[in-house]
Amino acid sequence: MAVLIEHPTEGLILFETGAGSDYPEVVGPQISDIFARVDYDHSMDLDAQIALTGHSIKDIKMVIIGHLHLDHAGGLDFFRNTNIPVYVHELEIKHAFYTVATGTDPGVYLPHYMTFDIRWVPFHGSYYEIAPGLNIHHSPGHTPGLCVLQVNMKDSGTWIFTGDQYHVKENFEDDVPQGWLARDHDSWVRSHQKIKGLMRRTGGKVVLGHCWDTVRRLGIEFAPKVYE
Ligand SMILES: [Zn+2]
Structure with a gap:
């Protein structure tokens, strides 16, 4: 899932890119077979x-990546040689490059988007207000540098995009860890x-990275649907 945000002062911001x-072809037959x-x-x-939203991918001013696994960051191909800043937590950048270079934890980070022609911009610590109303929270566990994005909206309230902190609703609702x-x-x-x-503090809608049940429960619609 990728989220496009039209920010009043910062312009178009993209949260995650999907797999590309x-x-x-890029992940190979074994991974493609398991995660078809x-x-x-x-x-x-x-x-x-x-x-579909009336914008062009060329109009994006900033990309934020929650974590760099291939199904969340594979689409970074689009942003090579563009000089568009790609914000990722310091620990995630270090871990992803290390993993690609050494072959540890194979198949989850891939070299085709872990390249030096992307304008990587790290952020640090446990919390970062990257723009008014846009808050990034470091949430390690699934990976060392995973972050969730809190978006405060005028009419639709707070949204919390959690990426792979949760794969299915039982992880979140029933406190069942990911194994x-x-x-x-x-x-x-x-x-x-x-x-x-x-x-609890914000009354926010928590959106999970891989759970259609949650998408249906929250009634989330996709482009060209816009939330204010
Ligand atoms: Zn992941």
């Missing part, structure tokens, strides 16, 4: 979905408690 249109792409056509590509999908179990539990507190 060439996903099956289904019900796909080119109208679902990142640039095509952005075009082997969390690389650091204890950190995951601490991040989970923080996000639940954030939800």
Whole structure:
């Protein structure tokens, strides 16, 4: 899932990019077999979905990545040699480059978008207000540098996009950890408690990275639908 934000002072901001249109070819047959792409056509590509909103992918001023796994950052291909800043937590950039260079944890970070022609911009610490109304919270566990994005909207309230902190609703609603999908179990539990507190404090809608049940429960609609 990718989220396009039209910010009143910063312009178009993209949160995550999805896997990229060439996903099956770049990940290879083993991963493509386990995590198969289904019900796909080119109208679902990142640039095509952005075009549905009346914007062009070329108009994006800033990209924020929650974590750099291939299904959230593979679409960074679009931003090579563009000089558009790609904001990622310091610990995630270090971990992703290390993993690609050494072959540890193979298959989850891929070299085709971990390149030096992307304008990487790190941020640090546990919390960063990247723009008015846009707050990034470091939530390690699934990966060392995973961050969730809190978006405060005028009419639709607060949205909390959690990426792979949660894969299915049971992780979030029933406090069931991720098993082997969390690389650091204890950190995951601490991040989970923080996000639940954030939800209670803001009344925010918590959107999970891979859960259609939650999308249906929240009634989330996709482009060209706009939330104010
Ligand atoms: Zn992931």
